[in-house]
Amino acid sequence: MMANIALGILNSLPTAIEGTNRLIVDIAMFFGLLVIVAMALNFQYGNAGIPNMGCAVQVIIGAFTVSALTTRLCFIILEGAGVKLLPWASDYDWVYDMTFNVATTNGFLKNNAMLGISLFLFSMAVALVLGAIIGYLISLPAVRLRATYLMIVLITMADASQIFGRNIPSISGGTLGMFIPSLFKWYPGDSGVICAVITLLLGLISFFIFRTMLNSPYGRLMRSIRENEVTVGSVGKNVVGIRRNVLMFASGVTAIAGVMNAVYTSFVIEAAYQRAYWTYWPWLMLILGGPGNNAGTFLGCALIVALRRLIIVYKFTIQSLFFFPISYLEDIILGALLCVIMIFRPNGLIPEKLLYIPGVNYSNIVQEDVKIDWRSAPKARAGKGGGLLGGKKKEESKEEK
Amino acid sequence: MLIPVIWLNALVYASELTLLSIGFTLTYLTAKIPNFAHGTYAGVGIYVSFTFSRILKISPYLGFPLAFILGGIISVIIYILVINVLTKMGGGVIVLTIATLAIQIFLSAMINIYAYWARAAFIEYSTSFLLKADDFEWLGFPGIFPVAIGISVMAVIVLHFLLTRTKIGVAMRATSEDSELASVLGININQIQLFSWFLTGGLACLAGAMIPMWFMSSPTTGAAIITSIMAGSLLGGFESIYGAIIGGFAVGLSEVLLTYAGTSLIGTWVGEYRPLVPMIFLVAVLLVEPRGLQGAYERIIAPRRTKQPSEKAVPEEEKKE
Numbered sequence: 001m002m003a004n005i006a007l008g009i010l011n012s013l014p015t016a017i018e019g020t021n022r023l024i025v026d027i028a029m030f031f032g033l034l035v036i037v038a039m040a041l042n043f044q045y046g047n048a049g050i051p052n053m054g055c056a057v058q059v060i061i062g063a064f065t066v067s068a069l070t071t072r073l074c075f076i077i078l079e080g081a082g083v084k085l086l087p088w089a090s091d092y093d094w095v096y097d098m099t100f101n102v103a104t105t106n107g108f109l110k111n112n113a114m115l116g117i118s119l120f121l122f123s124m125a126v127a128l129v130l131g132a133i134i135g136y137l138i139s140l141p142a143v144r145l146r147a148t149y150l151m152i153v154l155i156t157m158a159d160a161s162q163i164f165g166r167n168i169p170s171i172s173g174g175t176l177g178m179f180i181p182s183l184f185k186w187y188p189g190d191s192g193v194i195c196a197v198i199t200l201l202l203g204l205i206s207f208f209i210f211r212t213m214l215n216s217p218y219g220r221l222m223r224s225i226r227e228n229e230v231t232v233g234s235v236g237k238n239v240v241g242i243r244r245n246v247l248m249f250a251s252g253v254t255a256i257a258g259v260m261n262a263v264y265t266s267f268v269i270e271a272a273y274q275r276a277y278w279t280y281w282p283w284l285m286l287i288l289g290g291p292g293n294n295a296g297t298f299l300g301c302a303l304i305v306a307l308r309r310l311i312i313v314y315k316f317t318i319q320s321l322f323f324f325p326i327s328y329l330e331d332i333i334l335g336a337l338l339c340v341i342m343i344f345r346p347n348g349l350i351p352e353k354l355l356y357i358p359g360v361n362y363s364n365i366v367q368e369d370v371k372i373d374w375r376s377a378p379k380a381r382a383g384k385g386g387g388l389l390g391g392k393k394k395e396e397s398k399e400e401k
Numbered sequence: 402m403l404i405p406v407i408w409l410n411a412l413v414y415a416s417e418l419t420l421l422s423i424g425f426t427l428t429y430l431t432a433k434i435p436n437f438a439h440g441t442y443a444g445v446g447i448y449v450s451f452t453f454s455r456i457l458k459i460s461p462y463l464g465f466p467l468a469f470i471l472g473g474i475i476s477v478i479i480y481i482l483v484i485n486v487l488t489k490m491g492g493g494v495i496v497l498t499i500a501t502l503a504i505q506i507f508l509s510a511m512i513n514i515y516a517y518w519a520r521a522a523f524i525e526y527s528t529s530f531l532l533k534a535d536d537f538e539w540l541g542f543p544g545i546f547p548v549a550i551g552i553s554v555m556a557v558i559v560l561h562f563l564l565t566r567t568k569i570g571v572a573m574r575a576t577s578e579d580s581e582l583a584s585v586l587g588i589n590i591n592q593i594q595l596f597s598w599f600l601t602g603g604l605a606c607l608a609g610a611m612i613p614m615w616f617m618s619s620p621t622t623g624a625a626i627i628t629s630i631m632a633g634s635l636l637g638g639f640e641s642i643y644g645a646i647i648g649g650f651a652v653g654l655s656e657v658l659l660t661y662a663g664t665s666l667i668g669t670w671v672g673e674y675r676p677l678v679p680m681i682f683l684v685a686v687l688l689v690e691p692r693g694l695q696g697a698y699e700r701i702i703a704p705r706r707t708k709q710p711s712e713k714a715v716p717e718e719e720k721k722e
Contacts, residue, residue: 051495141687147495148435149687152635155437156628156680167673280506283499323521324514335507339483339500346490 025196027309029264032199035301036206036257038282039294040250043210046291046352047219048246049226051147054138054154056278058251060161060270061134062127062258067172067180067268070123074105074181077115083108091169098178105181113186120183123259131255135248158275165270177269180262195264202260206253211294222246223292276331281308284338290348299349307333407661409546413615415653416553420608421626422633422649423560424601429639430577431597432484434497438505440630442472442602444512444623446609448519451618454535455525461532462548465610472606473599479504480598485591505624513620528620532613545614552611556604557646564642573597625676629656632679635686638695647694652682 037055044050075088085104086097109116141153165172172178184191213219225232225239233239262268281304289300311318311330319326341348421443428436446468453464483500492500516527537544564570575583576593584590612618633652637644656678663671690696 051498141684148498149635149691151495151498152435152631153683153687156631156683159628160677160680163674163676167670276506280502287499324517328510328513328517331506331510331513335503335505335510338503339507342492342496342500342503343483343486343490346492 022192023309023313025190025192027305029192029196029199030309031302031305032196032203033257033261033264034282034285034305035203035298036199036260037254037278038285038289038297038301039203039206039210040253041282041286042291042294042297043213043253044246044250046286046293046297047214047226048222048243050243050247051151052138052154052247052250053151053279053283054157055254055282056158056273056275057154057161058131058134058254059258059261059278060158060165060273061130062255062260063262063268063273064165064171064258065127065130065255066123066259066262067178068170069126070119070183071102071178071180073122074115074119075101078105078108081108095169095173095176095178098173102179102181106185109181109183109185111186116183116186119181120263123183123263124256127255127259128252131252132248134255135251136244138251139244139247155275155279158279162270162273165273172268172270175269175271177267177271179267182266183263192264195260199260199264202256207294207298214294218242276334280334280338284334284341287338288341288348290350290352292352293348293350296348296350296352407657409543410615411654411657411661413545413549413611414657415650416549417608417611418626418629418633418653418656419553419646419649420556420604421630422637422645422652423556423642424604424608425630425634426637426639426642426645427597427601429634430642431573431594432480432488432497434484434494434501435631436601437498437501437627438479438508439601439605440625440627441505441508441512441623442476442605443609443612443626444509444620445472445475446606446611447613447618447622448512448515448620449606450532450610450613451519451527451530454532454613455527455530456519456523460537461535461610461614462544465552465607468606468610469603472609473603475508475606476598476602477595479602480594484598485594505627509620509624512623516620529617530613530619531617533615536614543615545611549611549615552607560642569593569596628676628683629653629679632682632686635683636693638693638698640692641695644693644695644698652679655682 037059041052041055044052075085079085083104085101087093088097088101138150138154138157141150166175168174169176182191184194187194214222221232221237221242225237225242229239258273261272265272285300285304286297287300288303289296289298308330311326315326318329322329421439424442425436425439428434428439449464449468449471450461453459453467454461483504484497487497487500519525519527533543539547562570564574572583572588572593573596575586575588576590576597580590583593609623612622616622629652630649633649634645635648636652637646637648656675659678660672660675663674686693692699
């Protein structure tokens with residue numbers, strides 16, 4: 001089977017991408033997608049202590065970039081090249097001529113590899129920028145809010161973005177959803193394979209970027225803010241600025257996952273970007289693997305993706321054991337697992353380790369076993385009533401009066 | 402009918418939201434966490450009403466006491482099994498909030514499973530239903546109108562006397578101010594917490610039991626209402642029961658009335674954006690006055706009230722400060 005998979009990825013013959021191999025491609029794709037989201041979350045929450053409950057907003061921004069901007073740009077280029085398209089300017093035409101227009105576009109993209117690649121790069125770049133803008137917008141109120149308030153606002157924002165996607169057809173086709181041009185049509189084999197490979201590569205690249213950032217002085221600064229922001233502020237570091245940068249960078253990276261998901265399925269619909277899927281599952285992965293630790297995030301992500309795919313594959317066998325639809329079984333597992341892990345394994349499967357600093361041998365400095373408890377940091381901040389992103393608030397001092 | 406239907410809608414919804422906001426604020430006061438599972442308690446109440454009406458075939462009003470007790474028991478179980486354990490382990494606010502989110506997912510799944518089971522076992526359409534037909538009539542009004550307003554007014558009065566006149570209410574207020582100091586004075590913190598979690602769960606479930614009497618209900622209704630609850634609670638200031646009463650009522654009224662005004666003035670497409678109204682409230686309150694009505698009261702009205710008689714003669718310039 002392994003040889004078959006290797007052959008399949010190398011040649012990606014259509015015959016090789018069926019049955020078990022299709023399942024493997026699917027698992028690899030979703031592992032890549034969710035590991036990007038979960039690692040960005042780890043960067044924000046595990047290392048900088050920002051509880052970002054709005055991953056779904058950033059992912060949906062990436063998907064909307066592809067459906068609203070890249071598709072329009074693609075149509076404009078095609079009309080410039082002289083390809084005849086059905087009218088797509090009005091909302092009605094946009095939704096109802098989309099299937100035909102996308103089919104025409106796919107035929108054109110099949111012979112124009114450069115256009116496909118440059119459109120793909122364009123959507124990635126735009127999603128990165130838009131995600132960073134969203135991160136900046138999130139950080140603006142967060143400067144003056146408590147952590148819990150920020151969580152409330154972000155969770156409702158995920159719902160708000162879905163409402164906009166549902167009711168404005170020119171973004172993603174409204175409730176019907178819309179097909180998008182297959183940007184990897186030029187690839188001779190199965191476009192799902194190259195998509196999965198690119199996603200895994202992106203996950204690997206972002207892993208190395210995050211690791212380098214964490215092991216740099218900036219990463220140590222982030223962790224020190226998580227532990228005690230007052231101390232960091234008192235030695236002259238800009239706590240608000242660092243947190244804003246972290247939010248912007250991680251939001252941009254999360255938006256890329258949205259782009260990859262849209263390109264892989266070649267279809268965008270707002271209902272596919274529920275906060276349950278894109279916020280709660282990555283949180284479970286993060287907490288299962290151990291916050292503050294990228295290896296833990298990888299492990300948690302692999303376990304959860306495998307579990308969910310196994311439930312889907314053996315759906316009929318499992319279904320015979322339960323009287324209710326097993327999509328609710330997933331919810332029960334999600335909720336119960338989160339509680340059980342937080343109670344019985346508060347540090348996750350792989351606990352957080354001390355940071356690696358080049359040239360410094362920890363075993364000489366630290367004699368006893370240092371235990372890092374990620375749970376204490378948010379408590380210390382919350383107990384003081386400190387704001388999430390900006391230390392002391394004005395309102396607190398008012399209260400004391 | 403004396404009152405237009407839209408006002409009936411708004412008043413019933415507002416009184417239900419008031420009950421829910423009071424409970425949310427009580428949890429925030431005693432446990433210091435926003436309980437995301439609070440809306441799902443209302444979902445449990447919805448299915449208590451459904452069970453009484455469609456399965457037992459009796460008036461859903463008979464189920465209200467059971468809804469109160471069931472909601473309280475669920476809430477207490479959640480507190481004992483999850484919240485108390487995590488608090489003792491030293492989990493911070495964020496950990497506890499994630500735990501309430503997990504509980505919300507779990508409870509929602511349970512409600513869905515119950516709805517599915519009821520549909521399969523009793524051949525009743527359980528995933529989207531309305532119990533208006535089981536209502537009685539009172540002076541030309543549907544029965545839920547006086548019942549909803551009556552229950553929320555009663556709850557407000559009882560809570561007021563509970564918190565100001567009884568020993569356990571004073572102990573609750575002391576616990577919410579400073580739990581360590583309260584325990585030094587001999588208050589059993591654990592009992593007070595249990596009592597307040599029972600009260601919040603019961604009130605939420607009772608409010609939920611009233612929802613299907615007037616509004617279309619489904620298993621997701623409870624989870625969807627949480628935004629409005631939080632908006633009402635936040636408008637009240639998160640730290641004051643009286644603020645929550647005003648905030649919940651205001652958000653409930655404006656959610657229905659603003660959407661109605663929008664649909665009749667601008668166009669029917671505005672109706673789709675109804676969930677945005679509480680979100681706008683949330684963001685506006687957070688940006689203008691993060692401590693809500695309570696903060697505004699303390700900043701503007703309270704200083705004038707407590708002013709000494711000698712200070713009344715202070716010239717205008719100082720008042721501006």
